[in-house]
Amino acid sequence: MTARLGLSTPPSLAAHHREFGRLPLVDARRGDRPGDLVDDVERAALRGRGGGWFPTHLKLRAVVDSSAARGPLSRSRRPVVIGNGMEGEPASGKDAALLTRSPHLVLDGISAAARTIGATDAFIAVHRGSPAVPSLEVALAERASSRIDPVTIRIVTPPARYVASEESALAHWVGDGEATPVFPDRPFQRGAAGRPTLVQNAETLAHLGLIARRGGAWFAEVGAPGAPGTTLVTVGGSVPNPGVVEVPTGTAVHEILARCGGPAGTVRGYLTGGYGGGWVAAGDFDQAAWDPDSVRAAGGVIGASVLWAIGELTCPLEELARVTAWMAGESAGQCGPCMFGLPSVAEDVRSLALRTADGVEFKQLQNRLRLITGRGGCKHPDGTARLVATALDAFPDEVALHLDRRCSVAGRRGTDPAGTLPVPPARLPGLDLRRRDFT
Amino acid sequence: MSTEPVGTLVLDPIRCDGRGMCHDAAPGLIELDEWGYPLLPSGTLRAPIERSDMKAARDATHACPLLALHIER
Numbered sequence: 001m002t003a004r005l006g007l008s009t010p011p012s013l014a015a016h017h018r019e020f021g022r023l024p025l026v027d028a029r030r031g032d033r034p035g036d037l038v039d040d041v042e043r044a045a046l047r048g049r050g051g052g053w054f055p056t057h058l059k060l061r062a063v064v065d066s067s068a069a070r071g072p073l074s075r076s077r078r079p080v081v082i083g084n085g086m087e088g089e090p091a092s093g094k095d096a097a098l099l100t101r102s103p104h105l106v107l108d109g110i111s112a113a114a115r116t117i118g119a120t121d122a123f124i125a126v127h128r129g130s131p132a133v134p135s136l137e138v139a140l141a142e143r144a145s146s147r148i149d150p151v152t153i154r155i156v157t158p159p160a161r162y163v164a165s166e167e168s169a170l171a172h173w174v175g176d177g178e179a180t181p182v183f184p185d186r187p188f189q190r191g192a193a194g195r196p197t198l199v200q201n202a203e204t205l206a207h208l209g210l211i212a213r214r215g216g217a218w219f220a221e222v223g224a225p226g227a228p229g230t231t232l233v234t235v236g237g238s239v240p241n242p243g244v245v246e247v248p249t250g251t252a253v254h255e256i257l258a259r260c261g262g263p264a265g266t267v268r269g270y271l272t273g274g275y276g277g278g279w280v281a282a283g284d285f286d287q288a289a290w291d292p293d294s295v296r297a298a299g300g301v302i303g304a305s306v307l308w309a310i311g312e313l314t315c316p317l318e319e320l321a322r323v324t325a326w327m328a329g330e331s332a333g334q335c336g337p338c339m340f341g342l343p344s345v346a347e348d349v350r351s352l353a354l355r356t357a358d359g360v361e362f363k364q365l366q367n368r369l370r371l372i373t374g375r376g377g378c379k380h381p382d383g384t385a386r387l388v389a390t391a392l393d394a395f396p397d398e399v400a401l402h403l404d405r406r407c408s409v410a411g412r413r414g415t416d417p418a419g420t421l422p423v424p425p426a427r428l429p430g431l432d433l434r435r436r437d438f439t
Numbered sequence: 440m441s442t443e444p445v446g447t448l449v450l451d452p453i454r455c456d457g458r459g460m461c462h463d464a465a466p467g468l469i470e471l472d473e474w475g476y477p478l479l480p481s482g483t484l485r486a487p488i489e490r491s492d493m494k495a496a497r498d499a500t501h502a503c504p505l506l507a508l509h510i511e512r
Contacts, residue, residue, distance in 0.1 A: 183453045335452035336476035344474075371472055374483040377453040 002222050002248050004230050005206050006102040011135060013142040016104040023108045023148065023212055026115055035064060037116045041208065043216030047227045049094075050084055050167075050201030051276065051303045053292040056208070059198060062188035063117045067196045079117045080192045082174060083110045083124040085132055085202040086158065088165030089274035089304045090326075090422045094232035095202040097244040099124075099132035102206065103139035109205025111149045112212040117198055122153045124202075125170050127160035128438075159432050160424075162275070162330035166378050167199035169332070177435030180332045181378035203232055224250030224291035231305055233290065235260040237421075238267055238311035247290065254286040256307060266312040269394050271421065273303020275323050276383025278390035279316065299394070301386070308421065315409045317398055319421050320391045321346070321353035326423045327384040333430025338381040341372035349388055355405045362403060366392075444487035447511040448496045450479060454507035464502035465495035477508075485511075 175192035191197020240261030328342035348365035
């Protein structure tokens with residue numbers, strides 16, 4: 001078992017330093033340059049764990065370059081770093097686990113990133129009401145009294161809405177108090193209050209905290225070559241012991257499930273990545289390797305590293321209908337194809353789930369999925385369209401049954417409560433995304 | 440070559456309010472979807488524009504009261 005992220009050590013700063021040692025300082029007298037970490041991160045081939053798996057060194061370099069291109073800047077115009085612990089995906093629990101059990105590793109990552117890009121302001125963003133707030137308050141107080149950070153890291157709590165965790169929305173919140181996505185989305189050039197802004201997922205920052213201590217070559221010793229290291233996976237649904245596990249990337253899906261007690265009964269498919277992810281039929285997906293390229297090749301999306309098993313007593317189309325309706329309500333309400341397209345799609349999926357849709361409505365659904373894709377200011381409509389389209393592809397027999405007014409679990413439903421995907425209370429698109437709504 | 444794109448029509452979907460004036464100005468270039476929002480020929484937010492469509496693209500761009508369209512050269 002490869003456990004690097006300290007999930008089983010106590011969260012205190014003293015225990016953290018015993019486990020990992022101190023974060024090395026950049027010592028100019030020794031010839032260190034703050035930018036050296038970027039090269040190490042490139043050597044590590046670290047890719048962002050928030051969902052996009054974008055190479056982290058490219059983001060770091062983009063902020064450094066756009067800041068340098070502006071020439072000398074006053075302290076209040078220099079770069080900003082934002083740790084993203086929002087965990088917008090309701091089925092994901094990895095960032096909350098990390099921030100409550102190993103907060104200092106994430107904060108070390110923010111500290112190292114701030115030094116690397118020359119940031120003069122640093123934030124950790126967790127959603128309003130997150131269980132991570134109290135543990136972060138304790139951790140930040142410990143750090144303040146031992147003065148280990150180059151800049152003070154502050155907690156920000158944007159509203160707990162799906163689109164609020166998108167990186168341009170986070171920068172928008174920090175700068176202007178509006179948690180809405182921005183178009184075009186280039187926070188590394190113009191982020192919080194127009195300043196070059198680095199937004200990195202909490203888990204990515206924890207890995208960065210380790211790379212700063214142990215180097216890029218060490219990081220890449222384990223895991224899949226294209227996306228090395230370890231990764232947290234939130235396993236849920238039809239397994240006896242759902243929860244968050246840390247595995248090397250490239251670990252087979254069946255091994256990940258085994259860490260959670262193996263599948264409970266027959267699995268008919270998986271939701272991968274989260275609600276902006278994709279469905280796959282069971283088939284031989286449990287042989288697939290859990291890394292971005294392999295999951296994609298097997299028809300899924302690794303995304304925020306959610307692995308949710310759907311048991312045979314759960315109707316995937318009913319699950320899809322609940323989640324799609326919720327995703328429609330999570331639109332920021334800024335772009336027409338999202339604001340109006342997602343409710344239309346959700347209504348079509350609902351008809352399909354309720355077995356009232358006919359072939360004409362099904363065709364309409366397929367057309368609408370194509371119509372809304374690629375036309376939003378952020379990827380919310382695209383993610384939702386993919387969620388629906390992949391379900392239709394993964395469960396063609398269930399779709400055919402429903403169009404024939406039947407369902408594979410009719411009469412047996414309700415005996416598989418573990419298969420129910422979490423759906424928070426529905427809200428109206430665009431509501432409560434602005435700071436002024438909370439004061 | 441007449442098929443060589445000479446610019447890219449770019450739509451800012453957040454600025455766009457679906458007033459439809461771009462479609463009125465250039466119905467052959469910009470369609471409206473079932474909710475009344477503009478659909479560029481590419482089906483995305485960026486559409487390569489050939490020389491023969493450049494006037495229509497310019498008309499659509501100038502027609503938008505919200506400055507949601509622009510042409511990138």
